[in-house]
Amino acid sequence: MAGAGILVAALPGELGPLTRGWRRVRGPRVEVRREPSGAAYAAWAGMGPVAADRAWTAASAEGEPRWAASLGWAGALDPELEPGRAFWVSEVVDARDGTRYPACAPPGAGRGLVLVSAAGVAAPREKARLRRDHGAHLVDLEAATVARLARERGLPFACLKGVSDGPETALPDLGPHLDPDGSFHAAAFAARAALAPWAWPGLLRLARDSREAARGMARLLGPKLADPAFPAPRS
Numbered sequence: 054m055a056g057a058g059i060l061v062a063a064l065p066g067e068l069g070p071l072t073r074g075w076r077r078v079r080g081p082r083v084e085v086r087r088e089p090s091g092a093a094y095a096a097w098a099g100m101g102p103v104a105a106d107r108a109w110t111a112a113s114a115e116g117e118p119r120w121a122a123s124l125g126w127a128g129a130l131d132p133e134l135e136p137g138r139a140f141w142v143s144e145v146v147d148a149r150d151g152t153r154y155p156a157c158a159p160p161g162a163g164r165g166l167v168l169v170s171a172a173g174v175a176a177p178r179e180k181a182r183l184r185r186d187h188g189a190h191l192v193d194l195e196a197a198t199v200a201r202l203a204r205e206r207g208l209p210f211a212c213l214k215g216v217s218d219g220p221e222t223a224l225p226d227l228g229p230h231l232d233p234d235g236s237f238h239a240a241a242f243a244a245r246a247a248l249a250p251w252a253w254p255g256l257l258r259l260a261r262d263s264r265e266a267a268r269g270m271a272r273l274l275g276p277k278l279a280d281p282a283f284p285a286p287r288s
Contacts, residue, residue, distance in 0.1 A: 057088075058120045058278070059112040060095040061105055061199045066263065067125040067215070068095050070271035083111040092278040095124075102170075103233070105195035109202050120157075120209040120284055123199035124270055126217035126263055127168060127191040128175060130184035134166075134191065134216050136262035139269030142168045142212035146187045147197035154200035156212040157284035159277055166190045168214060170197035177221050184220075191216070211284040213274055215266025218259060 062068045065084065072086045072095050079085035083098040085108075096112035098104040105123075112118070123145070134140065141158040143165030149172065169189035171179070183192055196212050203210035277283040 056119045057091055057116065058093040058122060058283075059109065059118045060093055060122050060124050060274075061108045061112065061195065062095065062097040062123075062125040063100045063104060063195055064125070065097055067267055067270070068097065070268045071095070071124075071275060078115065079111055083107055085111050085115065087115070088278060090279065094118075101194045102198040105198040106202070109199065118206075118208060120211070121199060121203040122211040122213060122274075122284070123193075123196040124213050124274070125193060125195065125215070126266060127193040127196075127214035128180060128218045128220075128222070129190070129216045130169075130180050130192055130220055131190040132220050134219075136216045136219055136222075136258075137265035137269070139213060139215040139266055139273050140166055140191070141273070142166050142191065142196070142214055144168070145170060145196045145200045145212055146189060147201070148172065148183065148187065149197075151187075152197070152201070154197065154204060154210065156200070157209050158211060159280075159283060159285070168193060168196055168212060170194060176223055180220050209284045213270050215263070215270045217263040217266055222259070 075086040075088055078087050085094055085096045087094050094112045094115055096108035098108040141162035142156050143158060144167045145154045145156055146169040148169050167189045168191040169183050169187045171183060171192050175192050180192060183189055191214055200210050
């Protein structure tokens with residue numbers, strides 16, 4: 054993988070549109086897929102920092118990376134960021150210790166957005182606090198871990214996120230379906246959701262917006278993978 058990038062996500066659906074047709078080189082507990090030209094490897098292993106570290110390790114085992122990126126779904130803290138859209142991030146903040154990591158983005162990426170990586174899935178009140186305390190526009194669980202690993206290795210780092218939910222969205226409790234290592238039991242979650250018809254409209258809206266956000270990330274990143282100048286620091 055010399056000279057290739059590594060893309061770290063949490064769940065397969067986040068990168069499904071991008072990695073369609075990529076060859077699977079490792080799995081199933083940690084999935085790694087290779088872009089046909091060898092420009093990048095994508096890896097996912099579950100939600101949270103432990104899983105992100107595991108995905109990074111698996112992708113890096115294919116060879117020494119040239120750059121790294123965190124991709125995946127994020128919650129909007131700014132009401133102007135509509136669910137279903139994808140955005141380049143200019144800075145990632147680790148909510149645990151306040152460390153800030155600059156992120157590269159291609160020309161024309163738009164206004165600089167700040168993403169904060171939180172300790173858990175944020176409810177609306179927590180989203181408001183994270184926006185206030187960190188000046189953030191988006192929230193996720195994994196980007197700060199990927200940014201830290203890239204910094205430790207002196208690699209360029211990029212961050213691209215698709216908005217799955219808005220500031221006032223109360224997400225389902227995923228705790229019963231998450232292992233300590235971040236593995237998510239999607240089938241068990243779906244079975245539980247099937248018994249809660251009052252939650253179906255919100256879940257269907259979340260699924261729709263998440264799918265569109267994943268398509269948006271693929272549209273923004275796909276053409277960049279063949280560009281030897283990607284990623285480059287913001288000018």
